[in-house]
Amino acid sequence: MEGLLYEILMALALGLFGAVLFSAIGLVSGTDETTTLAPLTMLVVLLGAPPAGILTFFLAGAVAKHMTHAVPTALLGIPGDTSATALIGDANHLRRLGVPHVALRKMISGGAVAAVIAVPLAVLFAVLLAPFGDVIKQFAPWVFLCAAFTIAYFSAGRWASVLALLPFVLVIVALQTLTAQYGVKLAVSYFLGIAVAPLITSLFSMLAPAERERMRRDEYRVFSLAPDMKGWRGYFPNPLRVINRRQTRMTAMAASVTSATFVFSPVAMTVIMGELIGARIKQAYERLTTVITARNGVTESTYIAEALIPLIAFGLPLSPVAAGPAAPLFNAPPRFTVDNATGEVNNLHNLLNNWEFFGYGMMAVLVAILIAYPFTMNFAHQAASFVSRRISHEAVIATFIGLVLVVGIWEGGLLGLLVIVTIGLLGGFLGRFLGFNIGVQFMGYYTAVLSVPALIALLN
Numbered sequence: 485m486e487g488l489l490y491e492i493l494m495a496l497a498l499g500l501f502g503a504v505l506f507s508a509i510g511l512v513s514g515t516d517e518t519t520t521l522a523p524l525t526m527l528v529v530l531l532g533a534p535p536a537g538i539l540t541f542f543l544a545g546a547v548a549k550h551m552t553h554a555v556p557t558a559l560l561g562i563p564g565d566t567s568a569t570a571l572i573g574d575a576n577h578l579r580r581l582g583v584p585h586v587a588l589r590k591m592i593s594g595g596a597v598a599a600v601i602a603v604p605l606a607v608l609f610a611v612l613l614a615p616f617g618d619v620i621k622q623f624a625p626w627v628f629l630c631a632a633f634t635i636a637y638f639s640a641g642r643w644a645s646v647l648a649l650l651p652f653v654l655v656i657v658a659l660q661t662l663t664a665q666y667g668v669k670l671a672v673s674y675f676l677g678i679a680v681a682p683l684i685t686s687l688f689s690m691l692a693p694a695e696r697e698r699m700r701r702d703e704y705r706v707f708s709l710a711p712d713m714k715g716w717r718g719y720f721p722n723p724l725r726v727i728n729r730r731q732t733r734m735t736a737m738a739a740s741v742t743s744a745t746f747v748f749s750p751v752a753m754t755v756i757m758g759e760l761i762g763a764r765i766k767q768a769y770e771r772l773t774t775v776i777t778a779r780n781g782v783t784e785s786t787y788i789a790e791a792l793i794p795l796i797a798f799g800l801p802l803s804p805v806a807a808g809p810a811a812p813l814f815n816a817p818p819r820f821t822v823d824n825a826t827g828e829v830n831n832l833h834n835l836l837n838n839w840e841f842f843g844y845g846m847m848a849v850l851v852a853i854l855i856a857y858p859f860t861m862n863f864a865h866q867a868a869s870f871v872s873r874r875i876s877h878e879a880v881i882a883t884f885i886g887l888v889l890v891v892g893i894w895e896g897g898l899l900g901l902l903v904i905v906t907i908g909l910l911g912g913f914l915g916r917f918l919g920f921n922i923g924v925q926f927m928g929y930y931t932a933v934l935s936v937p938a939l940i941a942l943l944n
Contacts, residue, residue, distance in 0.1 A: 499540035499848045503855040506545035510552030518808045518922045522679040526812040535835040536844045543848035548856040550783045551592045558588035567783040570754040574776040591780035593723035598739035598781030602788040603845040605743035610796035617798045625938035632927035641919030648920045656932035671817040673900040676888045677907030678925045685912025720858045731777045738778045739785040746793040746803045750786035799833025804923030
């Protein structure tokens with residue numbers, strides 16, 4: 485009984501910590517989910533947090549970030565993170581209409597509704613898929629190979645991403661061979677290199693005279709922040725009163741659908757569901773507010789489903805989110821592992837049962853809503869003003885770079901650091917110029933460690 489109470493309290497504490505931390509991070513524009521969620525979740529795992537606490541930290545952080553990312557998106561007209569890029573068009577239309585505060589409230593209310601719906605549905609779909617888990621694990625190398633090509637094809641790069649998989653995988657295999665000659669076996673360093681690839685690419689670009697000149701600005705960037713307007717009493721407004729019945733229904737429908745389609749890109753699903761919903765509404769203002777509500781709901785439901793379904797059903801990272809931001813939940817050596825030869829797993833899949841996934845998942849979502857929702861509704865204007873005036877984006881980037889350096893040197897010393905830089909530089913430029921996104925890169929890593937050895941064994 486004492487052990488259970490300790491686990492619940494630790495899960496609650498780490499959920500609160502994740503919600504508070506990522507509520508703040510979400511206010512800073514351009515803080516990509518993989519760049520922030522993956523390294524910090526990896527740190528929580530390696531510090532020895534209990535399984536339930538790891539799950540609540542990740543889910544509460546993801547839900548909170550996808551609420552507060554609405555602040556720069558709606559009020560400043562700049563995407564809060566990668567998922568928010570699909571929302572920026574509707575947000576800018578509403579800003580031009582003079583109602584950015586309406587866009588903000590609709591977005592985060594839709595996110596709260598979708599998050600509550602997504603957890604039970606994701607667990608249900610995972611339970612339905614679980615009977616096929618042993619078969620999928622047996623064929624894990626080939627499943628990863630097929631999943632890598634599928635995710636690459638549905639990325640922004642399409643065939644360019646599919647073809648780029650081969651050299652990317654070969655580079656990883658070559659680096660593994662090189663480090664093995666010196667008795668160094670790396671795993672976390674590859675994750676971190678992929679996660680911070682955009683940051684590494686930007687830093688290297690600044691060292692090139694032509695790129696540095698292109699980045700140079702003669703004046704400060706100016707943002708227009710609309711006046712603050714509050715239309716409710718008390719601290720915690722009811723989300724179902726902020727969005728109307730039609731918007732609630734559409735958001736619930738979008739969340740239900742995207743809680744099952746866990747193999748597709750979250751950004752792609754956000755765009756697709758918005759188009760489907762928008763096509764059914766003729767009145768312009770109602771269409772804009774309904775679409776932006778549902779789309780932000782989809783950013784929540786896809787992240788929850790794409791982390792929970794593969795984790796519960798298979799223990800294998802078979803989705804873009806599972807292979808990206810949620811990767812440490814699956815593979816964080818030496819604590820969590822996916823066996824390269826057999827596909828056997830030792831991670832949260834083995835350590836939590838279905839009811840624990842449901843209970844701690846709901847705890848994480850409710851904690852995130854209790855922290856991020858009223859904060860954003862009441863203090864979004866002040867927070868946006870403070871972040872845009874006082875917070876140095878460079879300082880935030882430097883913090884995460886420092887974290888990555890520490891973990892890389894801890895795992896592999898100088899070789900670990902060189903692998904992070906190599907993978908980050910290659911992945912960053914492939915992503916920038918070919919649309920070879922982070923989700924595809926993570927699948928490329930799993931292809932290198934699982935599929936390539938199986939292919940070599942088959943050919944021999």
